[in-house]
Amino acid sequence: MSLDAKAVTKIARLARIAVSDADKEHYAREISGILNWVEQLAEVNTDGVPQMTSVANMSLPLRADVVTDGNQQEAVVANAPSSDYGCFVVPKVME
């Protein structure tokens, strides 16, 4: 798989990472190199092989649907770059 600058633009957008036009070629080359190397996995016959989803072969535990924590507004916003009235402040979303 060989990526071009356009594909990098799309991935960068999905990943929400700003990438300058000058860097796109560089990323395209590097990511293509890694993906080409990863494509060796196509050699492995995986017909009928299940996907490994749990390393310890455990099912996820359930707990009672009750409140276990709360009233932590101050702690929640303590590290916010910007907060007001106990809420996170972000740049405007609506035009």
Place this chain on the structure above:
Amino acid sequence: MTLRDLTLAEMRDGLKAKKFSATELAKEHLDEIEKTNAHYNAFITITREHALAQAAQSDAKLAKGAGGAIEGVPIGVKDLFCTKGVLTTAASHILDGFKPQYESTITTKLWNEGGVMLGKVNLDEFAMGSGNLTSFYGHVKSPWEKDGKALVPGGSSGGSASAVAARLAPVALGTDTGGSIRQPAAFCGITGIKPTYGRCSRFGIVAFASSLDQAGPIARNVRDCAIMLNVMCGYDPKDSTSANLAVPDFEKALTGNIKGKKIGIPKEYRPDGIDPEINAMWDKGIELLKSLGAEVVDISLPHTSYALATYYVIAPAECSSNLARYDGVRYGLRVTPEGGGLTDMYEATRAAGFGAEVKRRIMIGTYVLSAGYYDAYYKKAQRVRWLIAEDFRQAFEKVDAILTPTAPSAPFGFDYKPSNPVEMYLNDVFTVPTSLAGLPGISIPGGLNKDGLPLGLQLIGKAFDEETVLGVAYALEQAIGFTAKPQKLAGAAA
């Protein structure tokens, strides 16, 4: 000989016997850290006051004959563990100023048993790297040197390994996603164990790849690792993948007797072109196991060569999801372009906050999970992962443990420039299969190469059978009798 040369076990026993105090021990370490950190750069944050306060509490308990399993023992904490009120960076610019409002389960356990935090140690950014070369806080130097020049400590727990090897701490916390405890332990001539996935709670550890991440100790010998594991392991309802199993006393597993144990030697761990000194060190380890009465069995792990490629689909995929949370809203860095909206802020913050390796992995992960490629890459990798785990399952029907080298090369210098990212990834070729299968693995020093640099041996065990891993590693450690000290320390003594 200083107090800092003592092992964790010797410190524990000396403190109980009141040969020295926790405060003396902490001070001696803190002084040396402050004196040498400009060179090693092993610590991102030195927590002197915090350490002395904890040490004073330990001394009060010890004076009454009380105290926990590691009462008064100084510890370096990888800066990937959340520590309440203490800067936690994951060695990334994007977590600038982040002071967690809660404590990780593992560090909580350490403090409950009397551990003393010396500081937060350096690592590769978000634990992504094999040389501690990607930290926003700069490279870490190993005390091991070649031609008078410092070498890399390995990664990602490079600060942990450098600090323990340089006698800046008897033990440090590490985390291992694809080899990040075992490879730096090997590079620094010390010992590190990644327990079975699920043994140690991941609660409060900054996540990289959640199906692989596992905490473990880095120390100067097997016994010290066992003592630390006794404190660290155990069920935690706050981690949904935590194993609800009884934890044995790991120190009791160190009997020195491995007569009749069956040790597998996988033929796939001798790839073409590997450093012949690595093979020679491995062969020496095999001979020693035989001399100890173990039965050596040739085995095959046929999918070994596909493990790295599998890892470099699964780990970036999980990382791209886990690192989506760093968006400049709730914590850390925020960069807002002039007149920019919310999306501009996300994109600018993440562009400025993440380093090159982290961005590369997020983008690869985003790609392999994106519509149209998910089946070809991610699902395929999850199937190959199953085959790799199956290789181990079959091997463990015949053997009790597996012996391999830890890394394919000796530690390298800062002038080493891989021609592409994949070349750097090859450092983890012998450790990644164990991680994918979720199995316990330990690295112990196997010997020195012709340049006087340490090479590591890895022992891999069955799931939740750390006792056999530690028991065999202990017997082998005694037989190897590794006593070499890093060049930097030998130079300082002269």
